[in-house]
Amino acid sequence: MCTYATHKVELDGAAKGASGWFTLTDGAVYVDHPQHAAREHTLNIDFTNPADGPSARAAVELTEEAALALVEAIQKALASAPPGLAARGGEPAERG
Amino acid sequence: MDDAMHAGTTTISGHGGAEVEAYLARPVGGAPRGGVVVIHHLPGYDAASKEIVRTFAAHGHAAICPNLFSREGAGVGPDDQAAAARAKGGVPDEQLVGDVAAAAAHLNSLDHANGKVGVIGFCSGGRQSFLAACSLDLDAAVDCYGAFVVEAPPADAPLKVAPLLSRAPDLSCPLLGLFGAEDRFPAPDEVAALDAELTRLGKEHEFHSYPGAGHAFFAVDRPSYRPEAAVDGWKKILAFYGRHLSA
Numbered sequence: 001m002c003t004y005a006t007h008k009v010e011l012d013g014a015a016k017g018a019s020g021w022f023t024l025t026d027g028a029v030y031v032d033h034p035q036h037a038a039r040e041h042t043l044n045i046d047f048t049n050p051a052d053g054p055s056a057r058a059a060v061e062l063t064e065e066a067a068l069a070l071v072e073a074i075q076k077a078l079a080s081a082p083p084g085l086a087a088r089g090g091e092p093a094e095r096g
Numbered sequence: 097m098d099d100a101m102h103a104g105t106t107t108i109s110g111h112g113g114a115e116v117e118a119y120l121a122r123p124v125g126g127a128p129r130g131g132v133v134v135i136h137h138l139p140g141y142d143a144a145s146k147e148i149v150r151t152f153a154a155h156g157h158a159a160i161c162p163n164l165f166s167r168e169g170a171g172v173g174p175d176d177q178a179a180a181a182r183a184k185g186g187v188p189d190e191q192l193v194g195d196v197a198a199a200a201a202h203l204n205s206l207d208h209a210n211g212k213v214g215v216i217g218f219c220s221g222g223r224q225s226f227l228a229a230c231s232l233d234l235d236a237a238v239d240c241y242g243a244f245v246v247e248a249p250p251a252d253a254p255l256k257v258a259p260l261l262s263r264a265p266d267l268s269c270p271l272l273g274l275f276g277a278e279d280r281f282p283a284p285d286e287v288a289a290l291d292a293e294l295t296r297l298g299k300e301h302e303f304h305s306y307p308g309a310g311h312a313f314f315a316v317d318r319p320s321y322r323p324e325a326a327v328d329g330w331k332k333i334l335a336f337y338g339r340h341l342s343a
Contacts (some may be wrong), residue, residue: 006182006254018173028183030254033318035139035175040310040319046179054172054180 006030012088015047015058022056025049034061043067100124101153108202111194117163118199119146121153128210130341131203133196134161135217135224140178144317155334158206162199185256189227196228210343217242219312229271230263236340238272238333241311243281246289264293270300272336274329276309
């Protein structure tokens with residue numbers, strides 16, 4: 001299929017795309033046909049800054065297994081660091 | 097067979113006067129010919145879409161594929177343009193119709209044009225092909241697995257599009273529909289509902305659903321490619337345009 005749920009998320013950080021580093025403001029997460037991965041469907045993430053134009057984008061296309069492993073790795077990495085170390089204001093973010 | 101062609105990027109004045117990039121291919125020979133507007137799929141104005149344009153030129157048609165995401169900026173990669181357009185909910189229907197009208201007019205302005213123009217679209221472009229054929233005076237339309245013609249998209253889908261079934265009485269030309277029996281968007285019951293409505297309205301149409309094929313079975317660069325369905329589908333498309341786009 002060509003369309004599926006798209007989850008948008010506000011992001012704060014930086015990413016490196018085809019034209020170099022840019023400040024990250026937005027993300028979109030969705031399951032759809034990939035551009036490049038040799039799969040019928042993948043979990044796709046666009047890291048973007050729309051204010052800097054469409055080229056301010058870093059894209060990943062992951063299998064479901066890889067996406068879930070990534071989520072787990074992110075949670076483990078955060079859990080192993082002192083709370084708040086990577087938080088915006090130095091205070092721990094609420095963790096769901 | 098005289099299959100020499102000119103092919104390359106051009107610019108047309110699209111909906112609202114916007115400068116729209118387009119890929120044009122046409123035979124070198126001087127025989128009168130019909131034109132085909134190719135509507136690319138949601139992943140954008142990619143190499144596979146340009147190959148489809150050249151295939152029509154190799155079979156004697158002039159063909160053009162407007163980059164529907166041109167407005168996302170010049171010098172931007174087609175995949176980045178597609179992601180940006182997707183994030184905005186896709187291309188508005190009115191803009192699509194304007195861009196297809198401009199592409200059709202461009203084809204008719206070329207030397208050796210016989211005045212007949214068909215449209216073909218894949219995936220989201222399948223729905224847009226039907227939309228164009230219900231909005232413009234065209235000579236033939238092909239819908240390759242376009243979803244959301246009969247059913248509305250799921251509430252959480254990114255595309256802000258409405259069903260088009262109520263537009264069916266305005267269908268201006270014969271319609272060829274090519275679908276995968278394993279597709280879920282459009283699912284077989286959605287295809288059957290469109291078929292029934294066109295029959296009820298007395299609209300000339302020809303639908304084929306291929307067993308063992310799902311969505312995007314024409315896409316040679318994707319795992320969804322189904323050679324048997326695609327090869328037969330291409331034969332049907334070329335025969336259909338041969339009947340309806342000749343002078």
